[in-house]
Amino acid sequence: NPNCSTAQLVVALKPLHDAATIKRVVVATYQSVSGAGKAGMDELFEQSRNIFVGDPNEPVKFTKQIAFNVIPHAGDFLDDGATTEEWKLVVETKKILDPKIRVHATCVRVPVFVGHSEAVNIEFENELSAEDAQKILREAPGVMLVDKREDGGYVTPVECVGEYATYVSRVREDPTVENGLSLWCVSDNLRKGAALNAVQIAELLGRRHLKKAA
Numbered sequence: 001n002p003n004c005s006t007a008q009l010v011v012a013l014k015p016l017h018d019a020a021t022i023k024r025v026v027v028a029t030y031q032s033v034s035g036a037g038k039a040g041m042d043e044l045f046e047q048s049r050n051i052f053v054g055d056p057n058e059p060v061k062f063t064k065q066i067a068f069n070v071i072p073h074a075g076d077f078l079d080d081g082a083t084t085e086e087w088k089l090v091v092e093t094k095k096i097l098d099p100k101i102r103v104h105a106t107c108v109r110v111p112v113f114v115g116h117s118e119a120v121n122i123e124f125e126n127e128l129s130a131e132d133a134q135k136i137l138r139e140a141p142g143v144m145l146v147d148k149r150e151d152g153g154y155v156t157p158v159e160c161v162g163e164y165a166t167y168v169s170r171v172r173e174d175p176t177v178e179n180g181l182s183l184w185c186v187s188d189n190l191r192k193g194a195a196l197n198a199v200q201i202a203e204l205l206g207r208r209h210l211k212k213a214a
Contacts, residue, residue: 005029005085005107005116006092008187011166013122015140016133017097020179021125024102025093028119031074031085032112032157035189036061044111066111074107083107115157116189124179130171133181137168141203147171160186 002010009027016022033040039061047057047067057065064071075085086105093103110117137145144165146155154169167186174180 002092002096003085003088004035004187004189004192005031005118006089006096007192008116008166008185008189009089009118009120010093010096011140011142011187012120012137012168012183012185013093013097015136015143016122016124016128016181017101019132019136020128022097022101022122023125023179024104024123026104026121027089027106029074029085029089029105029107030070030110030112030117030119031107032110032115032189033062033066034114035074035116036109040066041113044113048111062109066109068111070111071109072106074109112157114161114188114190115186117157117184117186119182119184121174121182122180123174123177124181127179128181130173130181133183134171137171142166143168145169145171154184155186157186157188160188162191163188164191166192 013022013025033044043059043061044066047065050057051067057067059065062071063073073083075083075088077083078087085107089105089107090103094101134145134147137143142165144167146167147153147169155167160167165187168183169186170182170184172182174182
């Protein structure tokens, strides 16, 4: 059962992979403090309060101050410079979608209580326009497309709290690579827990096997 960062990513990627075969994914995650448990949420609350009243801040749960800051570090560091959180995202995405997909991840902790966000760049084997990708995502199970291409026409963690869907916005073509797209996806990491992950991944794998059998 994958972690919540992987789960929201593969829910968004799977229908696109079925349509045009993904070659490579580069993802930057912006993970809320609730991903580090209650201690993470408490630390953000206490540090924010301390800053306003002028009290000193000493990091405990995180390696640096999290209030009004971003930390490019989630998990433990590995010998190659990646972190365990980044390693899991790579391994789990390949395991669920396709072992041939190349995946590179950077995981960042941000001062948000609930809701993980991801900036995703995708390279496909076959051509897929942004318009076609939007149509596919609009019909995809577990995905809610909110992509109005105007001020406020996208989803942020605040809007996804309490929701089960993976929200996708800012779908656009990437002119720097052949058959490239970029998108933004957001999900409530607390709602997207173990039980829901298991159900959604089972559905994804079930559709894959049905497609092969057809």
